[in-house]
């Protein structure tokens with residue numbers, strides 16, 4: 339190590355191999371959003387998936403609740419350097435939502451109530467890697483954490499797990515979402531520290 | 538949404554740079570301003586932050602975000618750090634780092650929570666505790682003759698006001714209004730009953746939703762949630778409210 343901050347020891351530590359580089363553990367659940375918390379009622383909620391030819395699939399809140407749900411325990415990693423281990427979520431796998439959707443797309447733009455967007459490769463949403471989550475820690479997902487429903491893609495930095503999710507646009511070509519246009523990484527792998535464009 | 542221009546090429550902004558402390562200025566009992574000299578700093582916009590990385594002898598690093606508290610000035614980068622009890626990085630920066638010592642920084646980071654010179658329209662700044670830091674950078678960047686600015690600044694008590702003297706001077710400037718909100722202890726002259734930020738603190742002639750100021754809300758997460766909800770309830774459009782959340786607990 340070529341650089342040392344004089345006098346800095348840091349907290350006592352046993353390095354946790356579940357912690358990606360540059361991350362620290364928190365017991366809290368910090369909140370990162372660009373604006374106010376959106377408050378979306380269940381009766382106005384509608385989730386849509388749109389394919390590249392414009393076909394739309396939609397689910398009302400009741401229809402979403404009627405889909406088979408999973409409870410998953412995952413570690414989450416925020417780009418602002420906190421990680422939280424063993425968080426428990428309940429929601430519907432994207433494999434379930436996308437099962438009958440016909441598409442040749444390789445990319446997805448996820449849209450939120452409030453206008454937020456984030457882009458991901460479609461393959462990162464499949465194979466048991468992503469959920470539309472509406473429960474957290476045995477309870478309903480609270481609005482400041484993205485309720486009524488948010489995307490959950492725990493293997494990428496947490497801004498990819500869009501809060502207040504309302505739709506998934508399937509695209510043939512990649513295009514940057516909200517934070518990605520502002521210089522954050524298009525992919526966002528915490529294990530490779532892909533925080534900003536070019537990392 | 539257009540791709541927003543921010544200072545510094547991408548590779549310049551993500552490089553870790555050595556930053557040497559050249560001056561420390563106590564602001565309150567628990568907050569200190571650190572003036573760093575950052576070799577080759579690419580410049581920044583008011584509202585942006587940097588990542589600060591501390592490195593221990595065994596290679597362990599701790600990284601936290603800190604907002605820049607003053608507009609661009611060559612290689613000088615000013616941060617104001619509020620000591621968090623038992624905080625790993627904030628206590629070291631506030632107490633351990635001496636003039637001449639170096640840390641590493643990278644940035645600037647953030648292209649949304651920024652104010653650009655010449656940006657039209659009034660500006661409403663709402664700060665909780667150390668959330669005043671990036672808002673001070675914005676206030677300091679306001680030139681004479683610019684649109685009106687208003688700062689509503691929530692503090693526990695009179696001793697917790699960061700930048701107190703400078704804010705008093707700014708408050709006497711044309712077009713700038715500063716309102717302190719005391720949550721626990723207030724000076725005797727203050728008629729407002731102590732307590733958390735409420736609608737009447739934010740509602741003022743010229744500062745309604747219809748006046749359409751751009752609102753910048755910054756502070757601990759709970760404070761930002763509450764203040765942004767109040768602004769929405771007062772009729773401010775959600776897309777005019779920009780937020781920056783510093784961390785878990787409230788003032």
Ligand SMILES: Cc1cc2nc3c(=O)[nH]c(=O)nc-3n(C[C@H](O)[C@H](O)[C@H](O)COP(=O)(O)OP(=O)(O)OC[C@H]3O[C@@H](n4cnc5c(N)ncnc54)[C@H](O)[C@@H]3O)c2cc1C
Nearest residue numbers: 601602603604617618619624625626627667670783784786
């Ligand atoms: C974009 C951004 C900009 C920021 N700008 C500034 C700034 O200009 N000035 C500044 O002082 N801080 C700022 N912060 C907060 C800063 O990054 C750190 O979170 C803070 O200094 C605490 O770090 P620590 O290592 O001392 O505490 P940690 O060791 O991480 O935490 C110690 C304890 O304090 C709690 N805690 C953590 N953060 C906070 C907090 N912010 N408030 C209260 N309790 C907390 C933790 O839950 C924990 O219990 C900013 C944060 C963000 C995300």
